[in-house]
Amino acid sequence: MKRTLLTTMLILFVATTMVFATGSRETAPSVKQIRIAEQVPGLITPGVWDGQAFSMNSSIYEYLIEMNAETGALDPCLATSWETVDGSVWTFKLREGVTFHDGSSFTAEDVKFTLERTQDPAVGHLKKADFEVVEKIETPDAHTVVVYLKEARPTFVYQLTDYNMPILSSSYDYASFGESKPMGTGPFRMKQLVPKESALLERYEDYWAPGLPKVDQLAIYFVADIDASISMLESNRVDVVPFVTPVIKRRLDAVDGISVISPYQEQRFISMRVDQKPFDDNRVRLAFKYAMDPQVIARSVAQMDLNDGVFYNETPIMNALAEYKDIPLRGRDVEKAKQLLREAGYPNGLKVELYYASDHPFGRELSQTIKELAMEAGIDIDLKGYTRDIYLSQYWLNVPISLTGWAGRVDPSMLLALAFAGTGPWNESHLNDQVVNELIRKISSQADPAIRTGYYHELQQWFHENGPLINVQVPLLVAISDKIVDYKHPLSQLPQYKYMDIL
Amino acid sequence: MKYFLYQLKKNPLAIVGIAIIVFWLFAAFIGPSMMSFTHTQIDADHQMARPGTNGHLLGTDSLGRDILSRIVYGSRSILTVALLTSIFSTIIGILLGFSAGYFGQKIDALFLRTMDILMAIPPLVLSMVVLGILGDSSILSLTIIVSIAFVPATARVSRGVLLTEKSQEYVMAARIRGESHLYIMFIEILPNTTGPIIVEATARFAYSIMMVASLGFLGVGLQPPTPDWGMMVIENKPIIDQAPWTVLFPALAIASLVIAISIFSDFVSKVLVHER
């Protein structure tokens, strides 16, 4: 009896293995489909959207204004035109004939609702602070919105391109359905969502732009492990993998049929706290900066050469921006660093802690490289890495050296006010310098771009000489199959799938 | 002792096992000072270099760090955690298990209840959840949590062993003499139970290594830049086709250590069981 039992099991075992090894069952879809593998999202309702699953949300929702992927200019989307007289009153003309996925019409009411929602305490909107400057909103007719600001903001319109500001329907219950049934005016609608696993989007037939979107479906897989996503790309199970690392770029460079492109850069701020020892002394700050070697950082962190994918400066302005002033790098000088430390009263070097988010791209590599470089100058850095939520909630703003990722903003004044003005809520370095505060104020209220750029240059010079900041710009890398046509991904971080086609 | 050496000669496999263990102990203690690179040193011009390049005997990883140094330095932490864990869990296990077995009745019932509860969660799940929630692990937190996860097993063994001894004559003799409970438990009984307990402790040692490596793989291992063998495997998996040595060598390190300890554990049990 036992013998038959065991023999049966053996046969079962062999049979099962044979059955299983019959190869994957990819049914070739008769519809045009782009398949994407991206990170597992957290919250996806606009307003509290945590910045993952860009492919999905950018296809379901739309904005008043979208950014041109090639030129960086602002293009009309749901708003056909916008104008301001003095920067404190903004008039938007809205597109006609647009409907939401549930059939309701897009009107000025929806824009008003979206903007007012930022201030609703029940939502916990991430952009609340940005839009507190709005005094009131008027809707003279169904396709015109007039926004009155408490003060002149020449660059207000840029705030509407933030990824958490798509236009929502005033008649839809986002509190209850935002996570399970997202609904917007975008080129694709949600067909099927398996939370934390996958999303299937299909073409929205009544989309306002003729001829768009070009493909019929988007199949989005939420994959936690980057290696797994790449394997899927290599074995032709997906066509796009946003956010790959440089090491993977090297791997893919050797593979036919796949390209790695770099639509834009992200910033990594290394900020020193200036209101306490040791970095209250500018000599110590300079010593730290002299210990750094940009080329080694570039190679070590991203396996790229400096200025060929990775950029480095000591200001809050990205190299790619128009406002950037090309101040020559000071270059590594370990002896000078040691000397400065001696002058500042640290003849035997010093010990300091650096905090960072261990699960954020480039965090580990960058912090370890910095530690190695600083060691030679006598600065002994103790690395403290925590997962991002712990890092941000418990350490970020209260530590001697912080390493934080900052998304690039087309209009850097927004970032300056947040991070470097004395009263800024995200002032990592606790900077409160009169010159800086004054310059930031002037930048925010200056309408003439030429004069504004002048202020930016002054600011950058100040940072180079006295600043507590090192700005390492790392590339956002996207791996795509060569079958994809017209991949568009502007600095707003929103990939534009409506324009893409697949062979 | 003579018997031990005699058995050793008859068992070449055990010699290999012991040799490997000694090798790793040596690596952990003296290794780091013998390395030509530190475990964090970045050789920016030789990233993902093949073994043998520029003095890197086992090659380098994507940042340009020497794999050999990282493995040797990492042996320190993994051996420390595993050793401490097996010692702690064994000691606590003895304390709890002996008390339960010796005093019986209510204490035993309480013990069994508590162990049931602790054992209701698989050890890896418990460790993973607690460490994952705490955010980042240190040698201390790893040791404590994995020890807690292992205590039910060691306690059970200790209890079983004590129950076997309890009915022996020498125990009754000690009781009649009027010795205190503690005396009886630890001076009379304990020496007679070293056999099974040592076997269990060595088994725990092997399990600890696997546990720590797995936790590293799951991302709750030691803080960088301290090298964690499990973490090295998962970190370098994406470049396994460009630089297989970055995954292969940490994996071999883990495997060799666990195999060696398993062989040793087997051998010890053979020797000690016979001695009874």
Place this chain on the structure above:
Amino acid sequence: MNRSAQMMLRRLGSLIATLVVMSFIIFLLVEIMPGDVAQMILGQSATEEAVAALRQARGLDDPLLQRYGRWVKGVLVGDLGESVYMQGVAINSILWRRVGHSLVLAFTAFIMFVPLSIFLGVLAGVKEKKPADSVISFFGLATMALPEFVSGVILITIFAVQLNWFPIVSVIPIGQTLFQNLDILVLPALSITFVMFGYVSRMQRSSMIGVMNSDYIRSAILKGMPRKYVIFRHALKNALLPTITIIGMNMGWLFGGLIVVETLFGFPGMGSLLMTAIKTRDVPLIEACVLLITIIYSLSTMITDILYSYLNPRIRFQGGQR
């Protein structure tokens, strides 16, 4: 029969008691963690206000016991709550699907290693000290020492990357079910199999050696019965018990192995769900996953124990039948 029924009821009772205590501990552990759920949800751009507002909206500031009470009530009703993370998405909808997947994976691993280990273990025992034995023993020892992720990586490299027999990533294509994609089960199940094979086959081998040397078997062979027949009939009778013992003893590793393997292969099971939940600090999801794992684990250990006492003649017949 009455006695065993009684025993089972008692075990069930203690199981439930354990689970109740366990649930509170799990809840406690997860709720008092450092790191702010709301902060995690809102990410880097969050202001203090936004974080506070979210905490209030999701009831994260209520007293501990109140939250526990809410949760327990929910569990009993079968509603594992909404993911704090994803309002409006009931955990149930995500969880049960994944549980099913994990069970299928575990089952697959079982039918792989059980017959294989028994067969090879017995073979090794019968051919003790011969080459076949050395090979099998060493193989068992080696695979036993490889944590699942190591054997998994090796398997991926050989079978998926180089030979392309199986998919590298165990992801289910959108719109399809697991059963349309059974090939994603093979490599993960094999990784688990390796470790279990080592244990079971070694146990089989030693028990087989013991049996082969027993008087009963020796006399049967001396009597002239064909050796093969003797082995199969009498020795295999004793195969089941040690197997179940070993499986029972290593149940914990099996579960841990599932998590590691699912994470490595990207398999959509409970293990990978728990990993995601921990990484995103999704409190209700963590609690639900751990609770479910605990229940299933306790049930399976209980079943193995019962099976063991049923099959072990000494225990079975000790129940006062004499």
